[in-house]
Amino acid sequence: MTTTTSPTALTNGVRARGLVRTYGTRRALDGIDLDLGPGVTGLLGRNGAGKTTLLRCLATDLEPTDGGLSVLGLDPERSIERTEIRRRLGYLPQNSSFYPHFTAFGLLDYMAVLKEQGGRRQRHEEIRRALRRVDLYDRRHTRIRRLSGGMRQRLGLAAALLGDPRLLLLDEPTIGLDPEQRIRFRDLVSELAVHSTVLLSTHQIEDVAALCRRVLVLDRGRVIFDGAPTDLIARARGRVWEQASRPPEGVTAWRLADGRYRVLGPEEGDAPDTVERVPLEPSLEDAYLLLTGSVTR
Numbered sequence: 470m471t472t473t474t475s476p477t478a479l480t481n482g483v484r485a486r487g488l489v490r491t492y493g494t495r496r497a498l499d500g501i502d503l504d505l506g507p508g509v510t511g512l513l514g515r516n517g518a519g520k521t522t523l524l525r526c527l528a529t530d531l532e533p534t535d536g537g538l539s540v541l542g543l544d545p546e547r548s549i550e551r552t553e554i555r556r557r558l559g560y561l562p563q564n565s566s567f568y569p570h571f572t573a574f575g576l577l578d579y580m581a582v583l584k585e586q587g588g589r590r591q592r593h594e595e596i597r598r599a600l601r602r603v604d605l606y607d608r609r610h611t612r613i614r615r616l617s618g619g620m621r622q623r624l625g626l627a628a629a630l631l632g633d634p635r636l637l638l639l640d641e642p643t644i645g646l647d648p649e650q651r652i653r654f655r656d657l658v659s660e661l662a663v664h665s666t667v668l669l670s671t672h673q674i675e676d677v678a679a680l681c682r683r684v685l686v687l688d689r690g691r692v693i694f695d696g697a698p699t700d701l702i703a704r705a706r707g708r709v710w711e712q713a714s715r716p717p718e719g720v721t722a723w724r725l726a727d728g729r730y731r732v733l734g735p736e737e738g739d740a741p742d743t744v745e746r747v748p749l750e751p752s753l754e755d756a757y758l759l760l761t762g763s764v765t766r
Contacts, residue, residue, distance in 0.1 A: 481635045481636065482505040482506040482507065482541070482636065483504070483527055483538075483540055483636065483668075484503070484537075484539040485503040485504075485536065486502055487500050487502065487535065487536035487537065488500070488501040488502075488533050488535075489533060489534045489535035490519075490522050490526060490534050496689075496690050497522040497690050498522055498523060498526070498533070498690045499519075499689065499690035499691050500690075500691065501691070502692070505666050507663070508662050508666070508683065509659070509662045509667045509669055509682065509683075510666075510668050510682075510683045511677030511683070512668055512671070512687065513670075513671070513687070513757055514686055514688060514761070515688070515761060518687040518689065518690070519687045520670045520687055523670075523687070524560070524640050524668065524670055527540060527636075527638055527668070528558065528560040528638050529551050530560075532546075540636065541553075541557055541635055541636055555584070556584050556585060556586075556632070557632070557636065558635070558638065559629035559630055559636070559637045559638070560638045561626055561629040561637075561638070561639045562625075562640055563640040563670075565621065565622070567613045567621065567624070568613065569613050569614035570613070571612065571613050572610050573605055573613065573616065573624050574610060576624065577596040577624075577631065578593070580628050580631060581596060581631050581632075584631060586631060586632050595631060599627040599628075599631055600627055602630060602657060603627045603630075603657075604650075604653065605620060605624060605627060617645075618645040619645040619646050619647060619650060622646060623646070623650070626654070634665060636666045636668075637665055637668070639668070639670065641670065641671055641672065642669065642671070643671065651676070654676075655676065655679050658680055662680075674753050675754075678752070681698060682697060683697060683698075684697070684698050684701060684753075686757065686760060686761065693760065693761070694760060698753050701756045701760065702751055704756055704759070704760065705733075705759050706750075707748070708734055708735065708751065709732070709734075709748070709749045709750070709755045710731075710732050710734070710747055710748050710749055711725070711730065711732070711746070711747045711749055712729065712730055712732060712746050713728075713729055713730075714730070715730060720732060720734055721734075721759075732746070733758055
């Protein structure tokens with residue numbers, strides 16, 4: 470996918486060229502080229518593919534080993550510009566750790582102070598706004614240790630939303646959310662993405678299918694797909710079917726509730742015609758599994 474980067478995308482997004490991050494001899498990121506502008510981009514990949522490392526580099530939490538990186542039109546290698554990036558982005562880590570004795574409001578106030586977000590009155594109004602957006606306003610005086618896992622996840626999202634960030638980096642944001650909360654999350658992110666750049670890393674492929682006009686797939690630190698979800702799905706057509714009998718070993722398949730099997734197989738025409746197959750329209754999950762070879766029976 471070739472992306473033309475506009476001036477707006479540069480000041481509201483990300484540009485990376487040859488981005489490398491190593492841990493000892495292992496390359497967690499291996500020469501990433503990336504342009505991100507306003508809208509929601511989904512980031513998929515197996516565990517250890519480099520997703521969290523990429524987000525941490527963009528959030529200025531990790532320093533790249535090599536390559537060029539611009540975030541919100543600023544250079545994170547420069548101390549003053551790195552501080553400005555941190556003021557203007559929102560970041561939800563995969564495993565958020567909170568002070569258990571803080572109230573929800575108190576935690577957000579603490580984080581807003583760290584981001585130097587205005588005077589007390591302005592700061593508190595922003596906190597109330599963020600809590601309402603994630604449906605936690607009625608829990609604002611509840612101590613964090615008394616919040617459920619899903620509530621803590623929403624509180625982390627509220628913290629990321631402070632200051633109306635131009636860049637929002639979300640690492641597994643829907644963990645612990647029930648179906649109704651996930652729908653609200655999708656609605657909120659879609660609203661934010663009108664003017665902001667959102668990079669959503671998740672294993673919940675249905676969230677990517679529902680939200681994203683663009684998807685990146687990482688494998689061993691490299692981008693192996695960059696394009697529209699519909700283009701990835703198109704690659705899987707003719708390779709997904711249903712059949713009554715158990716497929717042979719080594720074929721990606723799983724048993725359905727009615728006893729039949731959903732099979733992800735070779736290119737159309739390459740598989741032996743030994744059983745009756747009912748062709749199926751592939752899902753984004755099917756296409757992702759075929760691209761990465763993530764699952765075999």
